[in-house]
Amino acid sequence: MTATLDPTSGELAVAESLPATTLPTKDPSLRPVPHAKLGGLPLDNRFLTWGARFAALGMAWVITQRLLPWHGLGWFVVVFALCNVLILAVGTAIFDTNVAVADRVAQWTVSSAAVFVFVALGSVIVYVLHKGWPALHHLNFFTHDMSGVSAKDPLTKGGIKHAIAGSAIQIGIASLISLPLGVGTAVFMNEVGGRFAKVVRTVVEAMTALPDILAGLFIYTVWIIAFGQPKSGFAAALAISVMMLPIIARASDVVLRVVPGTLREASYALGASRWATVWNVVLPTARSGLATALILAIARGVGETAPVLITSGNTPFLHLNPFDGVMTSLPLFIFDGARSGQEYAIQRAFGAAAVLLVLVVVLFATARYLARPASNKPTLLRRLRSSAGGFRLRSPLNMRPATAPGSTVMPVTPPASNEGTL
């Protein structure tokens, strides 16, 4: 209010003539304007997208089934894709500029290439699991080895116990060798440093892309030719560890690099030696990252075929001594089965491939889970607990960080006696 009080008259001075704020009046005839949708395409574009898809389906059917002798699903998909992009381009050109046409066509191309890649990946997984199922649902596939089983015997006889055991032993030995060496190298590159560490880092980086067969050749020349040892599971494990070593070293290097320097300095300031700092501060901080590095390396190592082919060999028997005699592994079993040309051997190979694939996917998912960024979102377990405790799942109280007073699970609970004073 800008009206002034006149002391002489004792009442408001001519309120109408003075400028005053007026409240806006509500006009009932006006409708509220909806918010503009920022994401997504406008209606006409969406119509064009879907219209082009349906029209292309029809055109593809007419072309492949009625006009041209291009039968089969492959041709249908190809013709459908071409018709789709053609209709999309023409449709956009009708009511938009050439720039927009290029934009739509580019988006279509990029998206369908990505769809193609993901379909290819999905087809690998689905196909291997589907073909492996006949072998997998026999229990003896996991509990028997192939001794005394010929390639023509049905799937109710024989199994891959020896291959699983061989893979486990080889990967175990390879991890035992490459984990300390790999993490040690990463510690050296980060904590000791110097010019020599740069050389080591360069070589390790170059070795990550080493063809796997060369690792096998290397162990063959050193372990079997130079040292005169026989082909064995241990030689295969050595070859696998040569492949795993650079992977672990590089991944741990990345993880150790992001350990905050202040933590190290705090440890040194407390008088800890360098080894004590590494052992008690640096490595525990990076624990989940190191676990991820190891798991990723195992996922790579368990599928290595070529080095094992050279340094060990295939055998139908369960063989547990890694130092004497050839020891088969899952990839080798798959390779041999696929080459044999016998129907049941191929089915067994697919079964083993399904086992290997599931193993790799599980290892990979574990690594992703361990390496996930820390988030404030309640974990699945916590959400389950809170829902069991009668809280609404999406209640705002539960979305707060764990230390907030409303959360149901508190990592640090204050003693009960203090509650009154807080």
Add this chain to the structure above:
Amino acid sequence: MTTLPLSDHKSNPQPPASPRRISRKPTGGDAVFAQTFRAIGASVLLITGGIGVFLAYQSIPTLRHYGVSFFTEHQWDVGHDVLGIAAVLSGTVTIALVALVIAFPLAIATALYITEYAPPKLRSTFVAAIDLMAAIPSVVYGLWGVFLIQPHAVYFSLFVQRTFQPLLVHGTLRLVVILVMIVGLVAGLGMRFIMQIKNRWLWLPFGVAIAAAVALLPLVTVVDADPNAAVPDMTRYTASAFIAGILVAMMVMPMGCSVIRQVFSQTPEGEKEAALALGSTKWGMIRAVVLPFGKGGVIGGTMLALGRALGETMAVVMIVSPDYVIKGRIFEIGSQSVASLIASQFAEAQGVQVSALLAAGFVLFVLTLIVNTLAAIVVNRSRSGAETS
């Protein structure tokens, strides 16, 4: 009350205070720590760096036995002691190039899709899927290729054969076309680098060269079989470099894609938004900002993929039928790469053949090392550029 200690200067003179010597050199337990881990680093260097040294040492007897003919001879005839890696090397490069032709567009498109087009919530899932694709064992891809892809890919090969066979140029015309291509290429390069011409006239010689190359394309695609037979001989189209290339592409694509994606995702957000604010479409923004910015990463990622493709073993072993001839006909049965030669011959090899295989391995080692090092340099340069800009 605190009492200060009495200091008796006269009876107990102290030396003047001097600064303690400070050294970065570790002492005592720290020195043991540093030396121990230096030794670990050195042993890893020895193991990984030793591969080249050992293979080189083991290949000396081979080179002494066969001489230069080891590199120029195309046959690998164990029975007649005629061993050479010319055909195998050309096969390696052919398969890797086929893989790259397939994988390169897919890698770029997938990287672009993940960084630019994918819904933000699904982005990390797609990244994980690509990483998983890289982690699937090659022998599993091999099974997939042999039993699912090959039976369908042969019909594609047959289609290509039927389409391109009539377009094959023969005799003198072929020579003329090859000459035209070389002349166009040389003229174009000369205009660009010696005469420093950078305008649209540059397209003329390069266009001629590209047209000639397209005219020669049937040389690569043709198969030595009758395309119009009533019952086409499908075995002529199996086990080819093309099908092996598909599998190798599946394996190297994720690797190239993740390198390219990382570079794309480092594109400065401000420049992207500036392009959009100036009215550019998404594709215009990608062309003007993302692609030029990620050029180094695209080249480096592709070369890394090439390095992997040169060394892929199991897919090639499982698909191709060995054929020791230098040939460009990628859709025809038979090819061989260095890695698959080693894997398939090693079990039966004896004496000097083992040494020859080790020498072939050494050549592969040198080849991949060069490609990978160049790729690493290119990628690192593009990354350091990203930090300064």
